Amino acid sequence: MTEYLPLFMLAAMFALIFVGVQVAFALAGTALIFGYLVFQDAVIFQFMDKVEDIASNYVLAAVPLFVFMGTMLERSGIAEELFEAVHLWTRRLPGGLALGTVLMCVIFAASTGVIGATETVVGLLAIPVMLKYAYSKPLICGTICAGGSLGTIIPPSVVVVVLGPVADVSVGDLLVGMIFPGLIMAGLYLLYIFLLCVLRPAAGPRIPPAPDEPPLARRLLVTAHALLPPLFMIFAVLGSIMLGWAAPTEAAALGALGAVLLTLFYRRFSLAMLRDSVLKTLRITAMIMAILLGGTIFTGVFFAAGGIALTNQAVAYFDLQAWELLFLLLGMAFLAGFVLDWISILLIFIPIFMPLVTGAGFNPVWFCILFLIIIQTSYLTPPLAPAIFYLRGIAPPSITLLDMYKGVLPFILLQAVTLALVMTFPQTVLWLPSKLLGFN
Amino acid sequence: MEGRAALPQRPGQAGLKGLLGVLDRISGSTGALAAWLVVPLIAASCYEVFSRYVMGAPTIWAYEVGTMVMGTHFLIGLAYTLREGEHVRVDLFYAQVSRKKRALIDAFTYVVLLLPVAAWLSIGLAQKVAAAWESQERSGMSAFNPVIWPFRAVMCAAFALLALQALAQLIRCYQILRDAE
Numbered sequence: 001m002t003e004y005l006p007l008f009m010l011a012a013m014f015a016l017i018f019v020g021v022q023v024a025f026a027l028a029g030t031a032l033i034f035g036y037l038v039f040q041d042a043v044i045f046q047f048m049d050k051v052e053d054i055a056s057n058y059v060l061a062a063v064p065l066f067v068f069m070g071t072m073l074e075r076s077g078i079a080e081e082l083f084e085a086v087h088l089w090t091r092r093l094p095g096g097l098a099l100g101t102v103l104m105c106v107i108f109a110a111s112t113g114v115i116g117a118t119e120t121v122v123g124l125l126a127i128p129v130m131l132k133y134a135y136s137k138p139l140i141c142g143t144i145c146a147g148g149s150l151g152t153i154i155p156p157s158v159v160v161v162v163l164g165p166v167a168d169v170s171v172g173d174l175l176v177g178m179i180f181p182g183l184i185m186a187g188l189y190l191l192y193i194f195l196l197c198v199l200r201p202a203a204g205p206r207i208p209p210a211p212d213e214p215p216l217a218r219r220l221l222v223t224a225h226a227l228l229p230p231l232f233m234i235f236a237v238l239g240s241i242m243l244g245w246a247a248p249t250e251a252a253a254l255g256a257l258g259a260v261l262l263t264l265f266y267r268r269f270s271l272a273m274l275r276d277s278v279l280k281t282l283r284i285t286a287m288i289m290a291i292l293l294g295g296t297i298f299t300g301v302f303f304a305a306g307g308i309a310l311t312n313q314a315v316a317y318f319d320l321q322a323w324e325l326l327f328l329l330l331g332m333a334f335l336a337g338f339v340l341d342w343i344s345i346l347l348i349f350i351p352i353f354m355p356l357v358t359g360a361g362f363n364p365v366w367f368c369i370l371f372l373i374i375i376q377t378s379y380l381t382p383p384l385a386p387a388i389f390y391l392r393g394i395a396p397p398s399i400t401l402l403d404m405y406k407g408v409l410p411f412i413l414l415q416a417v418t419l420a421l422v423m424t425f426p427q428t429v430l431w432l433p434s435k436l437l438g439f440n
Numbered sequence: 441m442e443g444r445a446a447l448p449q450r451p452g453q454a455g456l457k458g459l460l461g462v463l464d465r466i467s468g469s470t471g472a473l474a475a476w477l478v479v480p481l482i483a484a485s486c487y488e489v490f491s492r493y494v495m496g497a498p499t500i501w502a503y504e505v506g507t508m509v510m511g512t513h514f515l516i517g518l519a520y521t522l523r524e525g526e527h528v529r530v531d532l533f534y535a536q537v538s539r540k541k542r543a544l545i546d547a548f549t550y551v552v553l554l555l556p557v558a559a560w561l562s563i564g565l566a567q568k569v570a571a572a573w574e575s576q577e578r579s580g581m582s583a584f585n586p587v588i589w590p591f592r593a594v595m596c597a598a599f600a601l602l603a604l605q606a607l608a609q610l611i612r613c614y615q616i617l618r619d620a621e
Binding site for chain 1: 471472474475476478479481482484485486488489493503506507508509510511513514515517518520521524526527528529530531532533534535542545548549552553554556557560561564565568581591592595
């Protein structure tokens with residue numbers, strides 16, 4: 001029976017998670033119980049090793065830094081500035097308000113590493129305006145949810161900082177490799193919204209020219225005032241990584257400093273706000289790191305108890321082709337996305353997947369980006385869609401849950417299209433890092 | 441709450457409430473202190489970049505100090521985050537059941553899963569702290585090479601704090617179950 005112990009361990013862990021036990025504790029707890037059955041008292045030494053490994057991993061210091069950057073930016077007032085500036089240019093187009101919202105999300109996502117915060121800020125600004133101009137409600141919901149969750153796939157991204165060490169892939173390669181896939185996804189969103197509103201003008205009616213349309217010079221000034229500071233931050237973080245000046249953690253620290261300077265620039269800085277930000281940063285960081293700890297401990301015991309042999313047996317038994325294996329793995333992650341959040345999916349699946357992926361001869365960086373795109377869907381797929389959860393918190397009652405479900409559906413399909421594109425053309429991921437960081 | 445106060449209190453009830461308050465305050469104040477560690481973390485990492493490119497000489501300490509600050513930050517924050525109820529869970533089922541059933545699920549989590557892990561880790565790490573103190577073991581990770589026992593002591597303390605907060609949460613579960621009767 002002991003050879004099937006890893007299977008019972010997986011089953012017990014999933015059962016606990018679905019009952020509602022905190023994910024981190026479900027992982028660590030099952031690891032302790034099953035680890036004790038196999039290794040008795042020695043299990044605690046493995047636990048302590050994992051704790052020390054994670055607590056001494058410099059790359060992971062980027063997690064609190066990116067989270068802090070996000071919480072500061074959220075309060076910096078930059079969203080309001082960007083919103084105004086972007087809409088000066090897009091609002092006359094078909095679906096212009098929605099297009100502007102996605103564009104703004106891209107800029108916001110490129111200057112911060114977390115989602116959720118972005119979505120709330122953007123949603124609060126954009127929903128009332130789009131409702132006022134009679135945009136279709138599903139389109140409003142889809143735009144806000146999909147745009148707001150771009151933070152994962154547009155670098156920098158906290159997800160990648162955790163994914164790198166867990167998958168044993170360089171965080172720098174991932175951050176550079178995801179640039180094109182992220183832009184492709186955002187580009188598809190824009191294209192879809194534009195085409196929809198051209199074909200069905202009622203979905204996103206054009207706004208009549210206002211009598212007080214500001215002159216070009218004024219528009220340029222507003223745009224510069226709103227756009228230059230975030231561009232400067234994007235350069236500080238991404239530029240310093242791409243040029244090889246700074247490790248991801250150092251780049252994150254520069255970005256965090258930039259976010260503080262930005263709140264000073266827009267005169268939003270106060271000690272009370274800084275205090276709120278550091279406390280929120282700690283809560284989010286500790287939550288992420290707890291699951292990281294639990295997941296690492298869990299997979300450590302899972303593998304030591306024979307989990308590797310078992311998964312290899314299963315793969316050999318089904319005699320899968322490399323591509324079939326790839327689809328199976330991504331399919332499992334997609335299904336998990338209906339109920340699990342990104343960090344849980346990542347910690348449960350990546351350690352088990354990576355040996356299979358490299359064994360099948362796939363490029364690990366490329367696979368990680370595919371995985372990131374799949375994780376992207378987990379934000380939008382009901383019943384547990386964080387994006388919809390955030391939206392419900394800010395949407396007026398006239399927008400129903402059905403509008404939200406209808407609204408996210410096309411965007412989930414667009415994510416699938418992105419996945420297909422990146423699968424078919426691995427260069428979209430691999431070309432840029434090979435040019436910039438000289439990896440092959 | 442007010443309605444309850446009129447009921448005769450069982451012995452030990454006030455003591456339990458007092459204990460809960462003390463435990464909550466411990467997690468709250470250690471968490472609030474740890475939260476500010478992002479500031480030195482930003483400062484150390486930015487100074488390292490500045491020192492390398494502008495002064496032309498990297499520091500020997502920024503890497504390891506940054507690592508230890510990061511570790512201390514999130515480890516000490518685990519208990520505070522538990523108090524704030526921010527460790528994520530899948531609440532598909534959990535959100536549908538009664539308050540009492542939720543308290544039962546939580547009590548199970550703390551007694552069977554979290555308390556053993558946190559308590560055992562903190563005891564095991566305490567022994568490692570003692571061993572590292574005896575031998576004055578150094579990290580060997582960089583030229584800075586600090587003695588390792590202080591950081592180990594932080595890890596040990598962090599899991600002790602987590603165990604204490606788990607105890608506090610358990611008291612909460614007990615109160616809910618008792619009130620439900």
